């Protein structure tokens with residue numbers, strides 16, 4: 001067993017530098033040790049960068065914006081698409097102001113209508129009245145994203161209710177060519193979204209998708225793109241459209257034997273991940289700010305409130321997943337004012353909640369590490385899941401200089417080393433008295449734990465690691481508006 005006391009001060013002085021180097025030394029020591037032990041899946045560089053994007057917007061836009069349908073049939077006349085005042089810079093400005101890091105646009109939804117003048121379809125913006133057939137939403141949006149420093153992502157529905165080749169091998173080539181067109185003309189494409197939905201039904205055309213070829217096309221033409229689908233290869237669907245990740249949420253998934261769409265892993269597995277999964281596969285929570293995915297007039301008064309969005313944030317980002325919030329542009333080609341007001345309110349709530357870290361000044365940290373005792377091993381052997389990995393334990397004591405009211409603790413795990421924390425317990429003290437105990441399992445990129453407001457002088461985080469050593473790289477604490485935690 002060993003103890004390492006660490007002080008972190010606020011002042012920018014020599015003393016602080018010494019203290020910081022101690023922290024860095026400590027963390028790098030942990031890092032080296034963890035690399036020695038850890039043979040669990042770890043994220044690739046592009047997956048790791050994706051985790052850091054945390055929150056970004058989805059935009060469903062196309063003929064459905066004008067017809068009020070959720071799933072267009074593909075027979076809608078192209079002229080229906082005519083956003084008189086389309087302004088992608090307005091979309092980007094609002095996204096940026098709300099703290100989103102990127103935008104993913106439905107370049108082609110199930111109706112097959114392409115928001116760019118694809119050479120491989122006759123159902124595109126080119127055939128519409130909009131800008132006399134000279135318009136190109138992907139061009140405008142990709143440029144605006146560059147201007148505003150936002151990542152640009154593309155949703156491309158494999159299911160296509162319009163394309164004449166759909167249902168034949170030729171369609172696979174169409175899909176590949178469309179991806180190439182997008183990568184070459186509008187790149188860099190940060191995320192590619194392959195929707196698993198397919199309602200073709202018993203009388204519809206059945207497509208045998210050449211997924212391997214699709215994956216190879218991304219690898220060859222845009223290797224830095226992260227690909228989302230029910231089973232990745234880079235990011236997994238979270239198994240619901242409410243924006244809620246599971247608790248626990250493991251960044252691992254077993255994909256062998258599963259397919260995209262029908263044949264995907266059960267929703268519950270997607271929601272939680274696999275504890276022992278073979279592949280690193282973070283969860284993305286897609287949810288709409290409105291009841292539907294596409295804008296419609298009748299839902300203007302049903303936009304989610306900032307408080308509802310905050311709750312979603314706690315259950316997505318706060319469980320180590322990413323939040324993909326759909327904010328569909330309206331028929332004018334604008335983000336509707338109700339949606340932008342709600343986004344601004346959501347940003348304000350996040351800022352207010354997390355601007356004042358109660359641990360930033362003169363907090364005392366003490367790490368304690370010990371090897372598992374016989375007793376620990378005995379206890380764990382009753383719990384098969386943990387026993388398989390238990391190697392050591394670490395405690396982490398945090399002492400505040402004075403009592404503070406708090407109701408939120410955030411833990412961050414060094415996921416570049418994998419997800420090794422399998423269980424944790426936090427004991428919160430007021431003076432010598434333990435006043436609260438929080439038990440949890442997964443941490444991941446960010447774990448936001450909220451509780452009833454309590455006066456706190458110190459707390460201890462007990463980490464029970466899966467393999468190797470602990471990987472906590474951040475602990476912060478806050479007092480957030482209690483009304484936000486009522487749900």
Ligand code: FUL
Pocket residue numbers: 070071195196197286293
């Ligand atoms: C689903 C689709 O069927 C919806 O229309 C929407 O695009 C949603 C994000 O994914 O599978």
